[in-house]
Amino acid sequence: MSAPMIEATEIRMVFGEVKALDGVSLHVPEGEVLALLGHNGAGKTTLINILATLLPPTSGTARVAGFDVVSQAREVRRHIGITGQFVAVDRELSGTDNLVLIARLLGAGRREAKARAEELLEVFELTHTAGRPARTYSGGMRRRLDLASSLVGHPDVIFLDEPTTGLDPTGRLGLWEIVERLVKDGTAVLLTTQYLDEADRLADSVTVLSGGKIVAAGTASELKAGVGQHTVHVTLTDQAHTAAAVASLERAGLLPVADEESDKVSVAVEASTDLARVVRALDDAGATAAEIAFTQPTLDDVYLSLAAGRVS
Amino acid sequence: MTTVPVWRGSSAFTQFTVLTGRALRTVVSSWQVTVLGLLQPVFMLLVISEVFGSMANPAYFPQGVRYIDYLMPGILITTGIGPAVSAGVGLIKDLENGVMARFRSLPIGMYWVLFGRGVADLARAAVQILVMLLGAVALLGFSPPGGVRGMAFALLIALFVTWSLAWTFIALGAFTRSAEVMQAVGFLAVFPLTFASSAFVPLDVLPGWLQAVATVNPLSHAVNASRHLTLSTAGGAEVPVALLASLVLAVLAQFVAMAGIRRKPLTA
Numbered sequence: 353m354s355a356p357m358i359e360a361t362e363i364r365m366v367f368g369e370v371k372a373l374d375g376v377s378l379h380v381p382e383g384e385v386l387a388l389l390g391h392n393g394a395g396k397t398t399l400i401n402i403l404a405t406l407l408p409p410t411s412g413t414a415r416v417a418g419f420d421v422v423s424q425a426r427e428v429r430r431h432i433g434i435t436g437q438f439v440a441v442d443r444e445l446s447g448t449d450n451l452v453l454i455a456r457l458l459g460a461g462r463r464e465a466k467a468r469a470e471e472l473l474e475v476f477e478l479t480h481t482a483g484r485p486a487r488t489y490s491g492g493m494r495r496r497l498d499l500a501s502s503l504v505g506h507p508d509v510i511f512l513d514e515p516t517t518g519l520d521p522t523g524r525l526g527l528w529e530i531v532e533r534l535v536k537d538g539t540a541v542l543l544t545t546q547y548l549d550e551a552d553r554l555a556d557s558v559t560v561l562s563g564g565k566i567v568a569a570g571t572a573s574e575l576k577a578g579v580g581q582h583t584v585h586v587t588l589t590d591q592a593h594t595a596a597a598v599a600s601l602e603r604a605g606l607l608p609v610a611d612e613e614s615d616k617v618s619v620a621v622e623a624s625t626d627l628a629r630v631v632r633a634l635d636d637a638g639a640t641a642a643e644i645a646f647t648q649p650t651l652d653d654v655y656l657s658l659a660a661g662r663v664s
Numbered sequence: 665m666t667t668v669p670v671w672r673g674s675s676a677f678t679q680f681t682v683l684t685g686r687a688l689r690t691v692v693s694s695w696q697v698t699v700l701g702l703l704q705p706v707f708m709l710l711v712i713s714e715v716f717g718s719m720a721n722p723a724y725f726p727q728g729v730r731y732i733d734y735l736m737p738g739i740l741i742t743t744g745i746g747p748a749v750s751a752g753v754g755l756i757k758d759l760e761n762g763v764m765a766r767f768r769s770l771p772i773g774m775y776w777v778l779f780g781r782g783v784a785d786l787a788r789a790a791v792q793i794l795v796m797l798l799g800a801v802a803l804l805g806f807s808p809p810g811g812v813r814g815m816a817f818a819l820l821i822a823l824f825v826t827w828s829l830a831w832t833f834i835a836l837g838a839f840t841r842s843a844e845v846m847q848a849v850g851f852l853a854v855f856p857l858t859f860a861s862s863a864f865v866p867l868d869v870l871p872g873w874l875q876a877v878a879t880v881n882p883l884s885h886a887v888n889a890s891r892h893l894t895l896s897t898a899g900g901a902e903v904p905v906a907l908l909a910s911l912v913l914a915v916l917a918q919f920v921a922m923a924g925i926r927r928k929p930l931t932a
């Protein structure tokens with residue numbers, strides 16, 4: 353394994369009463385992607401802000417590209433690119449001018465800056481609107497310009513905070529491909545997401561944050577092993593049958609998760625053929641389903657199986 | 665693997681030129697603000713000269729000077745207040761749009777971001793003051809004894825004042841980070857700054873307490889200096905006082921502005 357490009361140790365961040373981060377440690381080597389998964393308020397954005405030198409932590413240390421994010425912030429800034437959760441582009445400037453501005457500030461000459469801007473506009477499919485002020489862009493177009501802005505300086509480390517929110521399916525896929533190319537060239541990427549499939553597709557390792565603490569860390573497949581390849585969501589006709597259904601599913605060797613108070617049971621399964629086993633187990637318990645859905649596992653399923661102690 | 669150029673930062677000079685150019689561009693793209701900004705001083709000039717001009721006791725004013733001529737040097741100075749406020753407003757827009765956070769993530773000095781803001785609105789003020797001046801000469805027959813030279817120096821004094829006020833509002837924006845608070849403070853400050861000064865009437869006619877306020881008001885000194893330069897009235901000593909006051913304010917406000925930027929993190 354190569355030297356870590358991002359190394360956070362026991363990061364704590366307190367805002368008044370709120371412990372946004374409570375002892376978070378992680379590391380990302382060169383050419384790898386770490387996905388931070390977590391619900392709203394888990395502390396993802398706070399961690400990104402700290403690692404990108406925008407927010408000094410209450411305690412703990414972090415090194416990015418070999419430099420301390422607090423005492424050597426200027427050095428760190430020479431090596432990073434960040435796309436925040438909210439778009440940060442100069443709305444009065446055109447797409448080209450936004451990118452040229454950043455390139456020039458990073459030290460590119462006038463001509464180099466223009467060339468780099470054109471290159472990125474093409475990659476992000478913004479060439480046709482390159483000359484228009486960014487305020488006339490659609491939300492997704494602005495998001496893509498924002499993403500391009502963070503890549504101008506060929507940074508060694510890239511932070512992407514929920515980069516695919518607001519992108520259409522093509523844009524999402526496009527971004528995934530761009531990230532994969534960057535990683536192949538040795539860039540280290542830390543991205544946050546709410547989507548398990550995104551983490552699965554891109555990340556070498558996944559860290560799940562909850563309430564400012566790391567509740568699970570591992571490779572995407574390790575995480576998925578506990579969650580299953582697919583999830584069957586069952587809505588029972590009668591809530592009284594929940595406990596019996598769970599017991600029956602467990603007897604059938606399945607991994608059901610349910611809240612006693614609800615009429616919903618989810619079951620992690622490996623293949624669609626397991627669907628029959630689920631139905632049979634429900635039948636045995638005398639429970640009838642109002643609805644059965646067969647889906648990809650979501651972040652919720654990860655949390656549920658974490659709560660059930662199946663992933664660690 | 666392709667070889668890529670390594671850009672790791674630019675010189676202070678590049679940061680200054682690039683960031684100032686960027687701020688100037690936003691001024692150009694919002695040229696309507698510049699044009700509309702001209703309305704207020706023109707309105708003041710016309711209304712005040714009409715309203716007060718008819719009541720003005722000639723005994724209070726310098727011999728042989730029309731009220732409108734008396735007013736012009738004052739209006740030149742106060743015209744810069746509008747652009748100064750818009751420097752603060754521009755900073756807050758950058759904060760709200762996340763542009764300041766993006767700049768913070770780059771290896772640049774935040775001072776140059778603020779400096780560019782100031783220069784851009786100084787340019788806006790220069791355009792407005794120049795238009796005012798040319799308009800007054802062409803349309804109102806403003807032809808003071810100080811001549812072109814006097815007017816040019818008065819313009820310079822006005823720009824000095826604008827520069828210091830722009831930094832003041834940038835500092836205010838950096839500290840409050842709120843458009844509403846900025847606007848409210850701006851409005852509250854502008855009223856006494858303009859009216860409790862020698863801009864519209866000689867200080868002697870004001871009641872005692874207002875006279876005291878107007879005397880310490882730095883704008884009064886700038887107005888007196890501007891009047892001295894254009895109308896050749898007494899008060900040559902006001903020129904260095906006005907310059908020094910502006911300089912001190914500009915330097916202080918820069919420190920406060922940078923402290924305001926450092927005080928609260930610029931997060932994405």
Ligand SMILES: Nc1ncnc2c1ncn2[C@@H]1O[C@H](COP(=O)(O)OP(=O)(O)OP(=O)(O)O)[C@@H](O)[C@H]1O
Nearest residue numbers: 367370372390391392393394395396397398399437
């Ligand atoms: N500047 C701040 N002042 C006070 N509390 C804050 C501040 N920033 C974040 N917090 C709190 O810290 C916690 C973590 O917030 P953070 O923005 O890091 O969450 P997140 O995981 O990015 O959530 P989301 O998915 O909604 O973006 C939240 O409880 C939030 O209210």
Ligand SMILES: [Mg+2]
Nearest residue numbers: 396397398437
């Ligand atoms: Mg967030």
